[in-house]
Amino acid sequence: MSNYDTIMKKIADKSVKVGVIGLGYVGLPLAVSFARKGVRVLGFEKSQKKADMVNAGKNYIGDIQDEELAAVVKAATLSATTDFSRLAECDAAIICVPTPLDKFKKPDMSYIEASCVDIGRFMKPGILVSLESTTYPTTTEDFMKPILERESGKKEGADFWLCFSPERVDPGNKDYKTDNTPKVVGALGKEAQDIALALYGIAIQHLHLVSSPRAAEMVKILENTYRLINISLINELALLAGKMDINIWEVIEAAKTKPYGFQAFYPGPGVGGHCIPLDPFYLEYIAKGFNFDLTMINAAGNINNLMPYRMMNKIAFALNRHGKALNGANVLFLGVAYKPDIDDPRESPALLVMEQVAKKGASVSYHDPYIPEAVDEHGHVWTGVALSDEALAQADCVVFTTNHACFDVDRIVAKAKLIVDTRNAVKRVHIEDGKVYKL
Amino acid sequence: MSNYDTIMKKIADKSVKVGVIGLGYVGLPLAVSFARKGVRVLGFEKSQKKADMVNAGKNYIGDIQDEELAAVVKAATLSATTDFSRLAECDAAIICVPTPLDKFKKPDMSYIEASCVDIGRFMKPGILVSLESTTYPTTTEDFMKPILERESGKKEGADFWLCFSPERVDPGNKDYKTDNTPKVVGALGKEAQDIALALYGIAIQHLHLVSSPRAAEMVKILENTYRLINISLINELALLAGKMDINIWEVIEAAKTKPYGFQAFYPGPGVGGHCIPLDPFYLEYIAKGFNFDLTMINAAGNINNLMPYRMMNKIAFALNRHGKALNGANVLFLGVAYKPDIDDPRESPALLVMEQVAKKGASVSYHDPYIPEAVDEHGHVWTGVALSDEALAQADCVVFTTNHACFDVDRIVAKAKLIVDTRNAVKRVHIEDGKVYKL
Numbered sequence: 001m002s003n004y005d006t007i008m009k010k011i012a013d014k015s016v017k018v019g020v021i022g023l024g025y026v027g028l029p030l031a032v033s034f035a036r037k038g039v040r041v042l043g044f045e046k047s048q049k050k051a052d053m054v055n056a057g058k059n060y061i062g063d064i065q066d067e068e069l070a071a072v073v074k075a076a077t078l079s080a081t082t083d084f085s086r087l088a089e090c091d092a093a094i095i096c097v098p099t100p101l102d103k104f105k106k107p108d109m110s111y112i113e114a115s116c117v118d119i120g121r122f123m124k125p126g127i128l129v130s131l132e133s134t135t136y137p138t139t140t141e142d143f144m145k146p147i148l149e150r151e152s153g154k155k156e157g158a159d160f161w162l163c164f165s166p167e168r169v170d171p172g173n174k175d176y177k178t179d180n181t182p183k184v185v186g187a188l189g190k191e192a193q194d195i196a197l198a199l200y201g202i203a204i205q206h207l208h209l210v211s212s213p214r215a216a217e218m219v220k221i222l223e224n225t226y227r228l229i230n231i232s233l234i235n236e237l238a239l240l241a242g243k244m245d246i247n248i249w250e251v252i253e254a255a256k257t258k259p260y261g262f263q264a265f266y267p268g269p270g271v272g273g274h275c276i277p278l279d280p281f282y283l284e285y286i287a288k289g290f291n292f293d294l295t296m297i298n299a300a301g302n303i304n305n306l307m308p309y310r311m312m313n314k315i316a317f318a319l320n321r322h323g324k325a326l327n328g329a330n331v332l333f334l335g336v337a338y339k340p341d342i343d344d345p346r347e348s349p350a351l352l353v354m355e356q357v358a359k360k361g362a363s364v365s366y367h368d369p370y371i372p373e374a375v376d377e378h379g380h381v382w383t384g385v386a387l388s389d390e391a392l393a394q395a396d397c398v399v400f401t402t403n404h405a406c407f408d409v410d411r412i413v414a415k416a417k418l419i420v421d422t423r424n425a426v427k428r429v430h431i432e433d434g435k436v437y438k439l
Numbered sequence: 440m441s442n443y444d445t446i447m448k449k450i451a452d453k454s455v456k457v458g459v460i461g462l463g464y465v466g467l468p469l470a471v472s473f474a475r476k477g478v479r480v481l482g483f484e485k486s487q488k489k490a491d492m493v494n495a496g497k498n499y500i501g502d503i504q505d506e507e508l509a510a511v512v513k514a515a516t517l518s519a520t521t522d523f524s525r526l527a528e529c530d531a532a533i534i535c536v537p538t539p540l541d542k543f544k545k546p547d548m549s550y551i552e553a554s555c556v557d558i559g560r561f562m563k564p565g566i567l568v569s570l571e572s573t574t575y576p577t578t579t580e581d582f583m584k585p586i587l588e589r590e591s592g593k594k595e596g597a598d599f600w601l602c603f604s605p606e607r608v609d610p611g612n613k614d615y616k617t618d619n620t621p622k623v624v625g626a627l628g629k630e631a632q633d634i635a636l637a638l639y640g641i642a643i644q645h646l647h648l649v650s651s652p653r654a655a656e657m658v659k660i661l662e663n664t665y666r667l668i669n670i671s672l673i674n675e676l677a678l679l680a681g682k683m684d685i686n687i688w689e690v691i692e693a694a695k696t697k698p699y700g701f702q703a704f705y706p707g708p709g710v711g712g713h714c715i716p717l718d719p720f721y722l723e724y725i726a727k728g729f730n731f732d733l734t735m736i737n738a739a740g741n742i743n744n745l746m747p748y749r750m751m752n753k754i755a756f757a758l759n760r761h762g763k764a765l766n767g768a769n770v771l772f773l774g775v776a777y778k779p780d781i782d783d784p785r786e787s788p789a790l791l792v793m794e795q796v797a798k799k800g801a802s803v804s805y806h807d808p809y810i811p812e813a814v815d816e817h818g819h820v821w822t823g824v825a826l827s828d829e830a831l832a833q834a835d836c837v838v839f840t841t842n843h844a845c846f847d848v849d850r851i852v853a854k855a856k857l858i859v860d861t862r863n864a865v866k867r868v869h870i871e872d873g874k875v876y877k878l
Contacts, residue, residue, distance in 0.1 A: 182696040257621040299738040
């Protein structure tokens with residue numbers, strides 16, 4: 001039987017074994033989705049701690065139901081390992097590793113590269129390799145394929161197949177999880193398309209095929225560039241609106257009554273998370289190779305980069321109106337998660353504002369019910385405080401940086417001396433009232 | 440009875456008489472909406488021809504049903520005049536005049552100014568003045584109010600009331616017309632709010648009150664700036680995608696499968712119409728007065744300004760591959776309306792591309808089933824041609840500039856020698872096939 005027939009048959013009778021590399025917020029939900037359909041999944045993790053937790057049926061990802069993970073582990077459908085030589089057992093390898101940017105906004109491809117080296121080394125013939133990590137268009141064809149061929153001595157399109165299928169995980173989204181979020185697939189060649197659609201079709205309800213991996217890579221970048229651009233636009237308009245005595249939050253609510261052609265975005269101290277602040281810059285990186293300047297992304301990036309400094313200024317001048325210098329002031333930040341009601345402080349603009357405010361000599365603390373401890377980009381560890389009446393009263397300025405639904409805004413306003421509200425937490429204040437100052 | 444009580448009573452019993460200044464694509468539908476509810480409307484027009492047409496019950500606006508206009512004219516509920524002294528008959532005056540930009544992108548306020556002078560001169564006490572024209576925030580309070588007070592010798596808030604309520608007309612929209620599109624209202628003071636809500640409530644199903652005219656002014660700008668920014672982004676990404684052998688149209692269709700947080704925009708030869716290319720620049724104008732640079736609008740404006748030149752290049756290099764110079768070539772453009780299936784060529788990017796291509800020595804013609812004749816910004820009159828087999832065969836290059844649904848694409852592709860497709864009219868071609876070249 002040909003390699004193609006073999007894998008298609010294994011997918012059809014669900015005897016296919018799927019390797020998932022990286023058991024983070026993308027890989028673990030995907031692994032569970034496959035395992036719940038009765039497909040054996042072997043998860044590969046560098047972290048022994050995470051692998052052990054999975055093998056003990058213990059969940060560490062917010063979007064997974066604890067009992068679902070426990071059930072598939074108990075049934076031995078899902079297991080995890082730190083031994084990458086066990087890739088030799090897999091009929092498919094799905095890469096769900098990070099693609100960070102370095103401080104010069106250059107994509108760090110080392111995780112993808114390491115995954116390709118491991119897969120190449122231990123590959124058995126006829127496997128499908130799929131990348132889910134966001135990256136610049138052309139990565140699958142021009143970066144991964146040569147590494148896989150070199151390390152395996154095998155040939156793409158004959159001995160193994162290659163596809164790109166971007167993750168669309170939206171942490172905290174109650175409606176859309178891995179299995180019911182439509183998934184885009186771009187594969188190299190007709191056979192790879194067949195195999196990828198058949199395999200993902202087991203776990204994912206709706207698949208959307210595009211003509212190439214590079215088109216699929218571009219899809220993910222378009223989705224998140226759209227978000228960066230629009231958040232940056234509304235941040236810029238918010239700063240102008242404040243100067244013009246216009247409440248931007250009221251304007252957005254009114255614009256939302258337009259029943260077509262508008263989608264609302266909200267201002268804030270900057271964009272955070274693992275996607276929106278990063279993804280557009282993969283494209284900017286590869287565009288340079290085509291002598292192409294992405295002026296919208298560039299402008300949006302500048303606005304976003306400046307937001308933490310502008311928020312620092314806002315805090316300093318709010319204190320200034322109360323006759324206090326930022327230097328020596330007690331500033332309490334509420335919320336370090338990058339969006340409401342989740343426990344993730346990655347790329348959180350709150351930490352950037354805290355850092356700037358601390359640099360200017362303020363005594364900084366934070367409270368976040370979901371994040372007891374947060375590490376900023378310089379490795380500094382911030383420890384959260386309780387939201388006591390004393391903490392509120394002792395703060396010279398309280399800053400809303402994340403609008404967690406659980407915050408008791410009335411109590412906070414009652415107890416605080418001065419508030420800078422970057423999230424429209426205090427709805428009843430127009431723009432400022434002497435105590436509350438809004439972005 | 441107080442002025443306030445008088446107008447509220449007239450609104451309640453529908454004896455109120457509404458003056459609508461400007462019977463264009465905003466004013467005439469609004470006038471008809473009021474008249475259909477039994478409110479007497481007097482339309483004011485500089486153009487005797489338009490006034491005569493209205494008084495003869497003849498419709499000239501695509502979004503109005505001919506029989507509806509005829510019925511309200513026959514019932515004498517709606518009439519039109521060129522005699523602005525008859526504003527003295529009106530209990531409310533709604534201004535629906537153009538606010539163009541001059542060639543330096545400075546707002547031309549002369550139409551609003553003239554309307555305010557007319558209203559001020561002939562105003563009877565206790566009227567509501569409402570502006571619907573898009574303009575920069577602060578116009579109603581800082582530009583209109585002084586003119587109205589000066590010309591009338593009356594006092595805003597006592598002798599007359601002032602509000603801003605942006606038009607949201609979307610020409611060709613089958614679902615949302617004047618009466619069922621939610622309408623934003625921002626008025627000066629509580630009485631003006633009451634009056635404006637009561638009056639507009641007769642004709643419009645859903646009203647959304649904001650705290651001030653300037654907030655309402657900003658709403659309209661936000662809505663259209665959002666569109667400019669996103670069209671410019673996708674145009675920039677389309678140009679890059681072409682270089683990277685990625686079909687941007689396919690990417691957009693795939694991104695649309697994301698069930699949250701994405702709205703699709705499409706590339707093209709530039710943005711057109713009476714709103715999107717203009718409205719963001721009202722804000723840029725006033726922002727300068729606040730020493731504020733709108734970098735996103737600026738970047739978007741640059742992309743949009745360059746698109747006609749880029750399309751000219753695309754045509755020139757498509758011809759070049761066929762061994763022909765643009766100079767001396769016959770270029771036939773399909774569609775000069777600024778969007779599909781309407782008859783409006785205002786600010787249409789097609790005309791800008793035609794102008795550039797003609798400047799380079801090409802012989803230019805166009806076909807548009809809805810627009811027999813089009814005048815460009817320099818006053819040059821272009822006359823459309825029929826879409827004959829001969830016209831298609833004689834053209835060295837056929838350019839899709841508007842994707843009217845009625846175009847027989849298969850026939851055009853069959854008969855044309857060379858096609859530049861800026862609108863994805865030819866779906867089955869990936870990016871180019873030697874005959875068809877896509878944006």
